[in-house]
Amino acid sequence: MPDPAVRKPDAEKTRQNILTVARAEFAEHGLSGARVDAIAARISTTKRMIYYYFGSKEGLYLAVLEQVYGGIRRLEQSLDLDRLSPVEALRRMIDFTFDYHEQNPDFVRLVSVENIHHGEHLKRSETLRNLNSTVIDSLRTILARGRAGGVFHSEIDAVDLHMMISAPCYYRVSNRYTFGTLFARDMSAPEVRERHKRMIADAIVGYLQGCATIAV
Amino acid sequence: MPDPAVRKPDAEKTRQNILTVARAEFAEHGLSGARVDAIAARISTTKRMIYYYFGSKEGLYLAVLEQVYGGIRRLEQSLDLDRLSPVEALRRMIDFTFDYHEQNPDFVRLVSVENIHHGEHLKRSETLRNLNSTVIDSLRTILARGRAGGVFHSEIDAVDLHMMISAPCYYRVSNRYTFGTLFARDMSAPEVRERHKRMIADAIVGYLQGCATIAV
Amino acid sequence: MPDPAVRKPDAEKTRQNILTVARAEFAEHGLSGARVDAIAARISTTKRMIYYYFGSKEGLYLAVLEQVYGGIRRLEQSLDLDRLSPVEALRRMIDFTFDYHEQNPDFVRLVSVENIHHGEHLKRSETLRNLNSTVIDSLRTILARGRAGGVFHSEIDAVDLHMMISAPCYYRVSNRYTFGTLFARDMSAPEVRERHKRMIADAIVGYLQGCATIAV
Amino acid sequence: MPDPAVRKPDAEKTRQNILTVARAEFAEHGLSGARVDAIAARISTTKRMIYYYFGSKEGLYLAVLEQVYGGIRRLEQSLDLDRLSPVEALRRMIDFTFDYHEQNPDFVRLVSVENIHHGEHLKRSETLRNLNSTVIDSLRTILARGRAGGVFHSEIDAVDLHMMISAPCYYRVSNRYTFGTLFARDMSAPEVRERHKRMIADAIVGYLQGCATIAV
DNA sequence: AATGAATGAGCTTTCATTCAT
DNA sequence: AATGAATGAAAGCTCATTCAT
Numbered sequence: 001m002p003d004p005a006v007r008k009p010d011a012e013k014t015r016q017n018i019l020t021v022a023r024a025e026f027a028e029h030g031l032s033g034a035r036v037d038a039i040a041a042r043i044s045t046t047k048r049m050i051y052y053y054f055g056s057k058e059g060l061y062l063a064v065l066e067q068v069y070g071g072i073r074r075l076e077q078s079l080d081l082d083r084l085s086p087v088e089a090l091r092r093m094i095d096f097t098f099d100y101h102e103q104n105p106d107f108v109r110l111v112s113v114e115n116i117h118h119g120e121h122l123k124r125s126e127t128l129r130n131l132n133s134t135v136i137d138s139l140r141t142i143l144a145r146g147r148a149g150g151v152f153h154s155e156i157d158a159v160d161l162h163m164m165i166s167a168p169c170y171y172r173v174s175n176r177y178t179f180g181t182l183f184a185r186d187m188s189a190p191e192v193r194e195r196h197k198r199m200i201a202d203a204i205v206g207y208l209q210g211c212a213t214i215a216v
Numbered sequence: 217m218p219d220p221a222v223r224k225p226d227a228e229k230t231r232q233n234i235l236t237v238a239r240a241e242f243a244e245h246g247l248s249g250a251r252v253d254a255i256a257a258r259i260s261t262t263k264r265m266i267y268y269y270f271g272s273k274e275g276l277y278l279a280v281l282e283q284v285y286g287g288i289r290r291l292e293q294s295l296d297l298d299r300l301s302p303v304e305a306l307r308r309m310i311d312f313t314f315d316y317h318e319q320n321p322d323f324v325r326l327v328s329v330e331n332i333h334h335g336e337h338l339k340r341s342e343t344l345r346n347l348n349s350t351v352i353d354s355l356r357t358i359l360a361r362g363r364a365g366g367v368f369h370s371e372i373d374a375v376d377l378h379m380m381i382s383a384p385c386y387y388r389v390s391n392r393y394t395f396g397t398l399f400a401r402d403m404s405a406p407e408v409r410e411r412h413k414r415m416i417a418d419a420i421v422g423y424l425q426g427c428a429t430i431a432v
Numbered sequence: 433m434p435d436p437a438v439r440k441p442d443a444e445k446t447r448q449n450i451l452t453v454a455r456a457e458f459a460e461h462g463l464s465g466a467r468v469d470a471i472a473a474r475i476s477t478t479k480r481m482i483y484y485y486f487g488s489k490e491g492l493y494l495a496v497l498e499q500v501y502g503g504i505r506r507l508e509q510s511l512d513l514d515r516l517s518p519v520e521a522l523r524r525m526i527d528f529t530f531d532y533h534e535q536n537p538d539f540v541r542l543v544s545v546e547n548i549h550h551g552e553h554l555k556r557s558e559t560l561r562n563l564n565s566t567v568i569d570s571l572r573t574i575l576a577r578g579r580a581g582g583v584f585h586s587e588i589d590a591v592d593l594h595m596m597i598s599a600p601c602y603y604r605v606s607n608r609y610t611f612g613t614l615f616a617r618d619m620s621a622p623e624v625r626e627r628h629k630r631m632i633a634d635a636i637v638g639y640l641q642g643c644a645t646i647a648v
Numbered sequence: 649m650p651d652p653a654v655r656k657p658d659a660e661k662t663r664q665n666i667l668t669v670a671r672a673e674f675a676e677h678g679l680s681g682a683r684v685d686a687i688a689a690r691i692s693t694t695k696r697m698i699y700y701y702f703g704s705k706e707g708l709y710l711a712v713l714e715q716v717y718g719g720i721r722r723l724e725q726s727l728d729l730d731r732l733s734p735v736e737a738l739r740r741m742i743d744f745t746f747d748y749h750e751q752n753p754d755f756v757r758l759v760s761v762e763n764i765h766h767g768e769h770l771k772r773s774e775t776l777r778n779l780n781s782t783v784i785d786s787l788r789t790i791l792a793r794g795r796a797g798g799v800f801h802s803e804i805d806a807v808d809l810h811m812m813i814s815a816p817c818y819y820r821v822s823n824r825y826t827f828g829t830l831f832a833r834d835m836s837a838p839e840v841r842e843r844h845k846r847m848i849a850d851a852i853v854g855y856l857q858g859c860a861t862i863a864v
Numbered sequence: 865a866a867t868g869a870a871t872g873a874g875c876t877t878t879c880a881t882t883c884a885t
Numbered sequence: 886a887a888t889g890a891a892t893g894a895a896a897g898c899t900c901a902t903t904c905a906t
Contacts, residue, residue, distance in 0.1 A: 011865075030332050032249030036901055048867050048903090057901060111394055112328045116246050119393025133398060159399045160415060164384060170391070171383035177335025178327055179382075182349060183375045199376060203423040227890065252876060264892050267877065443869065462764050465680030468897060480871055483898065543826055544760045548678050551825025565830060591831045592847060598827075599819035600812060607818070609767025610759055614781060615807045631808060635855040659886075684880055696882090696888050705880060867906085875899065883891070 015053050018043050022050075023064045027106035030113045031061050058121070065114060066127045068107050072100060077134050086146030087205060093138065094165050094201045101169040102193060108173040135162055146208065153210020164207075168200045231269050233259050238266075239280045243322035246329045247277050274337070281330060282343045284323050288316060293350050302362030303421060309354065310381050310417045317385040318409060324389040351378055362424065369426020380423075384416045447485050449475050454482075455496045459538035462545045463493050490553070497546060498559045500539050504532060509566050518578030519637060525570065526597050526633045533601040534625060540605040567594055578640065585642020596639075600632045663701050666691050670698075671712045675754035678761045679709050706769070713762060714775045716755050720748060725782050734794030735853060741786065742813050742849045749817040750841060756821040783810055794856065801858020812855075816848045 021042045025034045036057050040047030054060040079096060081089040101108055114122055122128050139158040146152030156164070172179070176187035186192060237258045241250045252273050256263030270276035295312055297305040317324055330338055338344050355374040362368030372380070388395070392403035402408060453474045457466045468489050472479030486492035511528060513521040533540055546554055554560050571590040578584030588596070604611070608619035618624060669690045673682045684705050688695030702708040727744060729737040749756055762770055770776050787806040794800030804812070820827070824835035834840060 014865095030246055030248060032246055033332075035899090037899090046867055049865095051902070052866070109332060111391065112332060115391050115393045116249075116325060116328060116332075119397050122394055123397050129397075136399060156415065159401055160412070162399065163388060163395065163412075164415070164419065166391075166395075167384040167387035168380060171387055172379060174390070175327065175331050175382075175386070177331045178338055179379065181335050181339050181345075183352060183378070185375055196376070196379075199372065199380070203380065203419060206423055207419040230890090251874090253874080262892060263876095264878095264894095265890095268891070273876065446869090462678055462680055464678060465764075467895090469895080478871060479897095480873095480899090481869095484870070489897065541764060543823065544764060547823050547825045548681075548757060548760060548764075549825075551829050554826055555829050561829075568831060588847065591833055592844070594831070595820060595827065595844075596816060596847070596851065598823075599816040602823070603815035603819055604811060606822070607759065607763050607814075609763045610770055611811065611814075613767050613771050613777075615784060615810065617807055628808070628811075631804065631812070635812065635851055638855055639851040662886095683878090685878090694888055697886095699881070700887070868904105869906105870904075871900105871902080873900090873902105876897090878896065879892105879894090881892080881894105883889105885888085885890105 011053075014045055014049060017045070018050055018053060018060070019063060019067060022060050023068065023106060023110070026061055026064050026113065027109040031058075031117060034061075062121050062125055065110060065121055066125060066131075068110050069122075069128055069131055072104075072107060073131050073133060075100065076138070079138070081138055081142065086142050086149060086151055087209075089138075089142045090146070090205055090208065091201055093135075093142070094169075094204060095197065097165050098169045098197050098200060101166075101173045105173050108170060111170075112174050143208075152208045154208045156208065161204075161208075164204055165200075168196070172196060230261055230265060233261075234266055234269060234276070235279055235283055238276050239284065239322060239326070242277055242280050242329065243325040247274075247333060250277075252276075278337050278341055281326060281337055282341060282347075284326050285338075285344055285347055288320075288323060289347050289349060291316065292354070295354070297354055297358065302358050302365060302367055303425075305354075305358045306362070306421055306424065307417050309351075309358070310385075310420060311413065313381050314385045314413050314416060317382075317389045321389050324386060327386075328390050359424075368424045370424045372424065377420075377424075380420055381416075384412070388412060446477055446481060449477075450482055450485060450492070451495060451499055454492050455500065455538060455542070458493055458496050458545065459541040463490075463549060466493075468492075494553050494557055497542060497553055498557060498563075500542050501554075501560055501563055504536075504539060505563050505565060507532065508570070511570070513570055513574065518574050518581060518583055519641075521570075521574045522578070522637055522640065523633050525567075525574070526601075526636060527629065529597050530601045530629050530632060533598075533605045537605050540602060543602075544606050575640075584640045586640045588640065593636075593640075596636055597632075600628070604628060662693055662697060665693070666698055666701060666708070667711060667715055670708050671716065671754060671758070674709055674712050674761065675757040679706075679765060682709075710769050710773055713758060713769055714773060714779075716758050717770075717776055717779055720752075720755060721779050721781060723748065724786070727786070729786055729790065734790050734797060734799055735857075737786075737790045738794070738853055738856065739849055741783075741790070742817075742852060743845065745813050746817045746845050746848060749814075749821045753821050756818060759818075760822050791856075800856045802856045804856065809852075809856075812852055813848075816844070820844060 018039070022034075022039050025039050025042075029035070029038075034057070036047065036050060039060075040050060043049070050057075050060060054063055076096070079092060081092060084092060136158045139161050143152060143156070143158060143161065172187050179185070180187050234255070238250075238255050241255045241258075245251070245254075250273070252263060252266060255276075256266060259265075266273075266276055270279055291312070295308060297308060300308060352374045355377050359368060359372070359374060359377065388403050395401065396403050450471070454466075454471050457471050457474075461467070466489070468479060468482060471492075472482060475481075482489075482492055486495055507528070511524060513524060516524060568590045571593050575584060575588070575590060575593065604619050611617065612619050666687070670682075670687050673687050673690075677683070677686075682705070684695065684698060687708075688698060691697070698705075698708060702711055724744070727740060729740060732740060784806045787809050791800060791804070791806055791809065820835050827833065828835050
């Protein structure tokens with residue numbers, strides 16, 4: 001009978017431990033900049049386990065990517081937008097997107113890293129391809145309801161709308177260092193954050209409500 | 217290290233040659249992923265010259281960053297916006313920003329890379345800190361003229377406006393791989409590009425013209 | 433880096449193997465002149481192992497220094513001088529010092545090398561600082577006994593005595609090349625060696641016995 | 649007519665400038681550790697001049713060695729010992745040797761460096777081989793006069809005597825770092841210096857005066 | 865399920881030196 | 886007599902990975 005007190009952590013726990021440490025390392029230094037040794041130094045088991053569980057540095061990176069994308073997808077699905085009015089639902093979606101980027105800079109950094117690598121891991125991962133996003137569906141529903149109700153006049157499609165929402169939310173986190181330095185603005189200051197949140201939502205909701213631009 | 221002021225034509229040519237190749241390499245693979253050997257293999261001189269002119273891999277990267285930021289700054293200054301109406305000037309600025317990002321994906325990638333590195337090189341470079349941007353001044357002038365003429369009602373400040381313009385222009389290039397894959401959209405297709413260009417301009421101009429969002 | 437305490441026999445063997453080869457290389461060429469590649473070429477494992485076990489060229493040099501100083505200290509402690517008369521004990525100490533330098537030119541060369549480097553490695557090594565020498569204690573005991581017995585009249589202190597003994601023993605090995613060439617003397621010829629050994633002992637023992645120098 | 653104010657330093661001055669800087673560099677870092685670039689950085693002309701005047705790093709090192717050995721030889725010849733009594737002459741020679749080493753640590757370091765390199769440069773240099781030392785002759789004269797006068801009883805030969813004098817004078821400078829650290833003694837403190845000077849002279853003069861060591 | 869020891873390949877960087885004028 | 890530009894060769898070191906148990 002093994003003594004529970006000295007029982008080793010089980011496999012899944014070890015795996016998660018490695019994954020958590022790896023996420024931080026890859027987010028901090030990118031794929032090329034991350035060091036397997038650095039990850040090894042911070043996990044409770046040995047470096048050999050990384051290869052035991054994930055096969056290679058790239059395999060580990062992929063697992064991190066899958067975990068991280070899984071995270072945002074799971075949350076998006078729990079927004080429960082159908083009970084809100086189209087405008088309310090849209091605002092809620094924007095706010096969620098804003099907050100998620102703000103609170104998960106690691107996610108933002110990892111997406112940047114993956115784009116530097118031409119998104120090739122994401123493209124190759126079956127898991128990630130099967131993680132079919134519900135965002136587009138949600139936005140499509142909102143758009144349809146809004147147009148039916150006459151509150152949205154824009155002809156924007158759901159994917160483009162998603163881009164318009166994501167872009168500023170992402171940019172202010174991904175580029176906070178260069179933008180912040182060049183224009184002397186602290187992107188993470190609370191008052192800046194709130195102002196940005198309002199501004200982004202106002203601009204997009206306004207745009208959808210169809211205030212056509214008047215004579216150029 | 218040679219004094220730039222008294223450099224011979226040939227030396228300057230060699231330097232530029234290295235710089236051009238290095239820009240491509242750093243944009244393609246990032247700072248950690250770039251290989252000094254790979255850069256050397258693509259220039260007519262030897263790897264040794266890289267260290268002769270730039271001191272280190274990081275020194276070369278910094279030189280690339282300075283060159284690339286210098287490029288966009290120089291163009292921004294030649295837009296000649298004062299002769300246009302506020303709305304026209306704003307549209308022109310948006311179109312320029314859009315086109316510049318679209319046509320210079322290397323610039324976008326390098327900025328992403330620099331942000332992965334917390335903007336530390338940009339922060340440390342006196343050259344880059346002295347490259348004082350005229351964008352903000354230009355936007356400030358446009359805003360003032362537009363408000364004076366009663367066409368702009370938004371209270372947005374110039375830096376935030378710059379962010380609102382840059383974000384979507386940047387995002388559709390920086391994230392084209394992940395976004396394109398996940399939502400099955402070819403971000404570089406001409407019709408997509410033109411639609412995005414119009415959409416971004418409409419949204420921002422509309423927002424400034426103050427179509428207040430109607431009751432939520 | 434492996435924990436020395438739980439190192440396997442093979443690992444220890446590999447370590448020792450590297451150390452032995454490195455000692456020869458550092459003694460032969462100095463710290464700057466030694467080549468990591470040259471050391472690697474002479475061991476059965478690869479160059480990589482040097483960094484695996486010692487971290488850096490300097491780390492390896494330090495390990496060599498520690499080994500070499502440990503060697504002489506260990507021997508000094510086994511001289512068993514207490515059972516001899518003060519004069520006999522002193523002679524034995526001088527003879528040991530002479531023989532050790534004569535038989536371990538690598539030790540002499542390494543100490544020269546370390547002094548060229550301002551003794552900075554020795555200063556920084558905790559191991560070396562803790563290798564507290566028993567020579568001084570031994571000499572102090574000899575001096576005390578000799579004075580108590582009235583055979584030593586000199587007031588020299590133990591450290592200075594140690595210097596007076598070491599200096600000629602060291603010098604004839606360390607400087608054998610320049611001295612030998614300039615004064616056409618083969619410092620390693622057996623008859624020279626024996627003459628020097630006698631001469632050094634006689635001079636120092638004589639000095640301690642207090643033959644005061646007569647009026648100058 | 650060249651303007652005297654902007655006339656370049658003449659060849660000999662340039663040569664000396666390089667030599668002075670090189671001596672410091674070689675003494676500080678040894679032959680392998682010295683950097684041609686470091687020397688170049690501290691001379692008033694360009695690095696190319698080093699090769700112009702001295703052909704190679706080794707050529708420069710040799711020139712330094714020749715200069716440095718020339719220095720002590722010149723001084724030794726000006727001691728004017730014949731007018732002193734044998735004991736006085738001997739003391740004067742010892743004091744000179746002591747002071748010279750004390751005041752010229754660079755000389756000591758360079759000799760150490762040359763010995764690390766097996767004295768091969770000294771051996772190969774015609775200049776250095778022709779720099780026939782007068783020390784031995786001087787000592788031989790002193791010994792002869794002392795024996796004739798009955799004040800010296802030792803049968804030591806002049807070269808061995810020279811070694812006995814040089815060894816401690818050299819050692820306390822060459823090994824000041826390791827010895828000083830291991831035995832916690834500041835070898836360059838004025839009171840230590842004076843005590844050593846007296847001690848060395850007393851021991852050697854005493855030895856020559858033939859205080860035979862009494863029964864062991 | 866787990867691991868300590870070992871490693872080949874390739875990385876950035878350095879160095880004394882020479883070319884061309 | 887003097888020099889700025891250029892360089893081949895090799896140095897120290899790092900990295901993801903696998904062997905053997």
